[in-house]
Amino acid sequence: MEELRKIIEIISNLAILIRTSQVHDIKNVAVVNLIEKVTGLINNFLKDEKILQIDLVGEFFYANDTRLKYSIEHLLNFDFLSRELKKRNIGTVIFKNMLGTEDTKTFLKAFLSAGFSKDPLKTMLDSLKGMTSITVDRLKRVKEDEALDMRKVVKKTYFNAVSFSKGLMNKIKTKEAVNIKKAKRIVESMVDLILEEEQLFLGMTAIKDYDEYTYHHSVNVSVLSIALGQRLGLSKKALNELGLAALFHDMGKVEVPIEILNKPTAFTEDEWLIMRKHPQWGVKALLTLKTPDPVLVRSSIVAFEHHLHYNYSGYPKVRVRHEQDLYSRIVTIADQYDAMTSSRVYSRVPLPPDKALSILIDRSGTQVDPLLLKFFINMVGVYPIGSMVLLNTNELGIVYQSNPAFPDRPRIRIIMDSSGRRTDTTVDLTERDAEGRFIRSIVKTLDYTKYKINLAEYLM
Numbered sequence: 001m002e003e004l005r006k007i008i009e010i011i012s013n014l015a016i017l018i019r020t021s022q023v024h025d026i027k028n029v030a031v032v033n034l035i036e037k038v039t040g041l042i043n044n045f046l047k048d049e050k051i052l053q054i055d056l057v058g059e060f061f062y063a064n065d066t067r068l069k070y071s072i073e074h075l076l077n078f079d080f081l082s083r084e085l086k087k088r089n090i091g092t093v094i095f096k097n098m099l100g101t102e103d104t105k106t107f108l109k110a111f112l113s114a115g116f117s118k119d120p121l122k123t124m125l126d127s128l129k130g131m132t133s134i135t136v137d138r139l140k141r142v143k144e145d146e147a148l149d150m151r152k153v154v155k156k157t158y159f160n161a162v163s164f165s166k167g168l169m170n171k172i173k174t175k176e177a178v179n180i181k182k183a184k185r186i187v188e189s190m191v192d193l194i195l196e197e198e199q200l201f202l203g204m205t206a207i208k209d210y211d212e213y214t215y216h217h218s219v220n221v222s223v224l225s226i227a228l229g230q231r232l233g234l235s236k237k238a239l240n241e242l243g244l245a246a247l248f249h250d251m252g253k254v255e256v257p258i259e260i261l262n263k264p265t266a267f268t269e270d271e272w273l274i275m276r277k278h279p280q281w282g283v284k285a286l287l288t289l290k291t292p293d294p295v296l297v298r299s300s301i302v303a304f305e306h307h308l309h310y311n312y313s314g315y316p317k318v319r320v321r322h323e324q325d326l327y328s329r330i331v332t333i334a335d336q337y338d339a340m341t342s343s344r345v346y347s348r349v350p351l352p353p354d355k356a357l358s359i360l361i362d363r364s365g366t367q368v369d370p371l372l373l374k375f376f377i378n379m380v381g382v383y384p385i386g387s388m389v390l391l392n393t394n395e396l397g398i399v400y401q402s403n404p405a406f407p408d409r410p411r412i413r414i415i416m417d418s419s420g421r422r423t424d425t426t427v428d429l430t431e432r433d434a435e436g437r438f439i440r441s442i443v444k445t446l447d448y449t450k451y452k453i454n455l456a457e458y459l460m
């Protein structure tokens with residue numbers, strides 16, 4: 001444990017050093033002090049461990065083959081370093097043989113100049129040639145066939161959760177005993193997978209099923225909340241609780257008559273009065289379950305608060321403005337985003353993901369927590385998975401994997417070529433031509449609901 005704490009401190013300070021040297025000269029006293037600090041920290045580690053190998057795989061850092069988990073105070077530093085490494089196509093940095101401050105300085109200079117190079121990795125390797133204490137290696141892509149297998153596991157876990165949430169609502173309706181242990185297991189398996197395969201899981205939430213909105217919605221809100229919680233550095237135990245509370249957030253809808261719930265046209269004022277009672281009904285449903293469990297208390301708080309809004313302008317109306325639960329504020333964002341991008345909700349037409357985000361931005365500080373929203377946007381990207389985009393090559397595509405290092409350059413499934421023919425190829429918008437120019441860029445987003453596009457076909 002002690003070693004992991006040391007490693008996290010090393011990576012954090014390395015990130016601070018790089019960021020500082022991007023704004024100050026390398027001779028600046030702040031930079032000089034940081035070079036000494038980082039060198040000292042690394043040597044202190046190498047004294048006992050001989051080698052420190054840091055790998056960036058997908059979104060995660062590993063040190064000497066152990067996945068690093070860090071708290072929120074380190075999040076920005078880790079995010080920053082991950083972006084800078086990806087920009088340079090570097091996936092591995094190895095420290096060994098004790099370093100001198102000159103070694104750290106050489107590494108820093110190489111790293112900075114690689115940032116302006118057309119072939120950053122080569123620049124970096126050339127500059128570090130002959131150096132034995134610090135070496136780097138290329139960023140490894142997660143293998144395609146491995147990705148395919150993971151896709152199957154993610155899909156199975158997701159649909160498992162959907163069918164569970166369907167059964168759950170029916171049981172609550174008929175007052176049967178609910179298997180809380182099973183609910184916990186399902187959420188735990190989602191948390192585990194989201195920690196490893198966040199992008200694939202977010203992709204599943206972008207597919208909207210029209211017939212079974214309520215069940216998909218519960219699962220989507222749970223997935224989005226867990227993913228956001230992960231960004232905030234919540235512990236695994238906390239993520240399990242959050243995921244469960246999110247899965248149960250609309251449980252009160254079991255009391256809403258099915259004719260209202262599935263009404264294809266707009267609600268009347270009376271119908272709205274009934275709909276707006278579902279937070280209170282949720283508390284009742286959760287606290288009177290035949291199988292009580294402590295986690296249901298926290299879930300009932302989330303059920304009660306999820307439409308309250310950040311500034312209490314929502315419902316139910318409360319007399320005392322107590323501080324809202326963190327989980328409620330997370331679920332509110334996930335809930336609004338999923339509701340807006342789904343079709344079967346209060347008879348609305350689904351909004352394209354980027355439109356939904358811009359509406360959420362309008363609601364920042366009034367309906368939703370502004371800081372949490374920032375993390376949420378960082379997570380789903382400028383062009384969320386499922387967005388339909390027009391490229392400068394006149395090709396039409398669907399965003400299928402976001403790229404935190406380049407938020408405006410996600411991976412795209414091209415579904416129509418420039419002459420209007422249907423195709424299906426995957427491209428990465430960070431690809432450049434021989435002159436170093438980007439091959440493709442996004443010109444604008446389109447509303448996929450206007451094109452007869454089956455998102456599931458491209459995202460699964």
Ligand SMILES: [Fe+2]
Pocket residue numbers: 249250278306307
């Ligand atoms: Fe709700």
Ligand SMILES: [Fe+2]
Pocket residue numbers: 217221249250335339
């Ligand atoms: Fe909801």
